[in-house]
Amino acid sequence: MACYIFGAGDAVQLRARPAAGDYVIAADGGWNACRDAGLVPDLLLGDFDSLDAVPDFAHVERVPVEKDDTDMMLAIKRGLALGHREFHLYGGMGGRRTDHTVANLQALVYLAHRGARGWLYGAGEVYTAICAGSITFPARESGILSVFCLGADAQGVAIRGAQYEVADAVLTADFPLGVSNHFVGQDITVSVRQGCLLLGLSENE
Template sequence: MQQTQSCVVMAAGEYYDEPIALHEGDILIAADGGLDHARQAELEPDYVIGDFDSAQESERTVAAENDHVLVLPPQKDDPDLLSALKFGWSLGYRTFHIYGALGGRIDHTISALQITALVAQRGGTAILHGNRQHITALCDGSLTFEATDLTAITKHEPAYVSVFAHSDVAHDVTETGLKYGLEHAELSNQQVNGLSNELLNATSATVSVNEGTLLITYPAGIADPEHHVSHEFEGNLGDLDFSISAALRVH
């Protein structure tokens, strides 16, 4: 599989001892407290972005050590993770590998899932790295897992793939090459009937949706699935946010 240049983002959450995978042509962005994790991993980010409310180092120290620092105000609509992805998108990246966005505070985890779906709805790919699991989103397209010898990866445990509707309704969902097949089904975000399907050993598998957005989990250690979209997407992730919405009230 040809390696696609990616924007790797380090956030402030849990890391589960998974090594940060960087390939030639990738860039590394530390989102706020992700800078501390980058330093612990002896990695130097290409860019640092955030309001630094969760980083241990002061804004002045960070700015003095790195010319590529963007300091955001603490009161704004966007979380620092979304700001990092917006910045990466503005540099032309459409594939994002995100570490440290799962675990810890559940509200941050939910936010990361929402952001992953947003990237998919703009035609990009975001992959969240968690505790032996990865999470991605798929909008109007398909993703294919290549055939893999799973015995050494899963240690004889099932290689679970779970599929959830993120949009109100996901139309024409099909799953092939998995233990349980699904053909032209309709899923809603009030159903959980896509939980705990399984990859089959040495068998390729595909998940597709004709219209709608899915959240999909799969085991870490296997190759990331290939994403294919069924049409051109419009829009982007938006401009960097430096303020709060007029409808919000700060006390």
């Protein structure tokens, strides 16, 4: 079972619709994205600073405007508390708030630290993160894979199956060495021995 969370950022087409048993959370203005997609969320959560009015909905949880967590992060924490380990985040990129895009990219690392996998979808791109682990992306004839260090130095980084391969490399947060690698028709496996990596898949070459 997966947790789908909709935020108030740019709307993007669903890669897959929630299945039976999946949990859907609308984070504040993500309510509109849910409705546009023909989805009824299981929970509407937020401080409601991005909606003109609180919808007449049975499952609403209102939180203070002044708080440490963004509405998206509150939704992520709720999904984790419910036992979900796979997260699909929509409406978490673009819009007029680049700071929220950065916050949602950080949230992917938050999930990875807790043994969960998050996917953050944008227009023609998707991001995820790994910490002291590995991930394999299925073969594609084209497309870009970028690998960034997010946090302390990422030690023992390996990239196999891409146009540019590395083994036992060190990536740092102050130099984008892993940007713009390419698929070449085979699976790509990325691993890191210590530290966290942010991984971006783009169809926009």
